[in-house]
Amino acid sequence: MKNVFVCHAKEDKSITKKLVSKLESAGIKCFVPDRDKASGNEEELISKTQIFVLILSENSQKSNEVSEQIKKAVEHNAHIIPFKVSKIENTMTMQYFLHSLEWVDAHGDGFDEAYEVLTEIMEEISAGKIVKKTPKNYHPGNKQDFSIQKSHLYILISILSLIIIYLLFIKEDKSSSLISDNQLTQTGKQTEVPEFVKSEIKEDEKILIGAWKMTDYEDSRAMSPEERKITEQNVEQMKKQVLLTFNSNRSFTRAGFTPNLEKGFWEYDNKKHKIYLTPEKVNKKEEINILSLTEKEMIFVVTELVPDKNGKRETVTTKITFNKK
Numbered sequence: 001m002k003n004v005f006v007c008h009a010k011e012d013k014s015i016t017k018k019l020v021s022k023l024e025s026a027g028i029k030c031f032v033p034d035r036d037k038a039s040g041n042e043e044e045l046i047s048k049t050q051i052f053v054l055i056l057s058e059n060s061q062k063s064n065e066v067s068e069q070i071k072k073a074v075e076h077n078a079h080i081i082p083f084k085v086s087k088i089e090n091t092m093t094m095q096y097f098l099h100s101l102e103w104v105d106a107h108g109d110g111f112d113e114a115y116e117v118l119t120e121i122m123e124e125i126s127a128g129k130i131v132k133k134t135p136k137n138y139h140p141g142n143k144q145d146f147s148i149q150k151s152h153l154y155i156l157i158s159i160l161s162l163i164i165i166y167l168l169f170i171k172e173d174k175s176s177s178l179i180s181d182n183q184l185t186q187t188g189k190q191t192e193v194p195e196f197v198k199s200e201i202k203e204d205e206k207i208l209i210g211a212w213k214m215t216d217y218e219d220s221r222a223m224s225p226e227e228r229k230i231t232e233q234n235v236e237q238m239k240k241q242v243l244l245t246f247n248s249n250r251s252f253t254r255a256g257f258t259p260n261l262e263k264g265f266w267e268y269d270n271k272k273h274k275i276y277l278t279p280e281k282v283n284k285k286e287e288i289n290i291l292s293l294t295e296k297e298m299i300f301v302v303t304e305l306v307p308d309k310n311g312k313r314e315t316v317t318t319k320i321t322f323n324k325k
Contacts, residue, residue: 003029005051008060019083031045033045050125052073052080057088202268207294207295208275209248212324217320251265252265264280
């Protein structure tokens with residue numbers, strides 16, 4: 001197994017020392033910033049590692065130092081594993097963070113059981129059995145932590161970024177209708193039909209079948225009154241147009257932003273809380289992390305990096321709600 005970087009807040013030294021001691025007793029080399037300064041600075045140490053273990057706690061959520069280390073881990077393409085050791089603030093960002101990564105709950109499951117799960121995950125990563133799921137960005141703390149001064153130009157950039165987020169999931173033609181079996185056959189002549197399309201709909205997948213209309217939107221940006229007004233206007237327009245439809249033949253349509261209806265195929269993994277979409281003529285799966293799914297409501301969380309006027313990046317976490325029509 002390759003080297004492991006262990007990131008923690010200074011208040012969590014005790015639990016960090018316990019974890020590092022156990023890992024190194026098992027022959028796993030750990031880099032700990034305050035202990036291993038002689039081996040290099042933080043960025044050098046992170047660049048030498050494949051795995052980045054975050055001691056996740058209320059303390060680390062509030063730590064600017066931890067935030068900077070996580071940013072470096074993302075930049076160096078490290079595989080981040082949160083190791084939760086206490087209760088944490090349930091922000092939108094944290095909801096996404098814990099849904100999109102392999103993580104371990106030492107607070108709820110106990111240290112010994114969590115340690116076993118952690119080492120199993122690290123072994124699978126080292127063996128190449130787990131595809132890296134490092135988030136595009138992460139910033140601990142609450143919404144106020146995302147404040148950046150923005151110009152009028154940045155308002156436009158933010159709106160465009162918002163549209164880009166939705167283009168990942170939803171596009172529409174007003175004349176949209178469910179794809180028939182005949183249309184699906186025709187589609188198959190134009191693009192390779194994924195193997196999973198041939199499988200029967202599972203009982204836990206039936207909850208998705210139907211048309212879902214966007215009903216709510218929330219993001220973590222700190223906005224001026226003018227920006228907030230413009231965003232609200234755009235969101236209201238999106239609520240009138242955005243529609244995502246899952247059909248019983250495993251086809252889907254999505255609508256809302258372009259003149260042309262987008263079509264493709266879908267599958268749902270209830271255990272991982274993920275929907276996988278394969279658009280026509282793309283033959284590449286898109287992965288959606290589902291925060292909540294009931295017979296009537298579906299919620300997912302997306303994070304994006306939004307550039308400001310100086311070319312710096314701001315983390316924006318977006319929660320989108322759909323209701324079944």
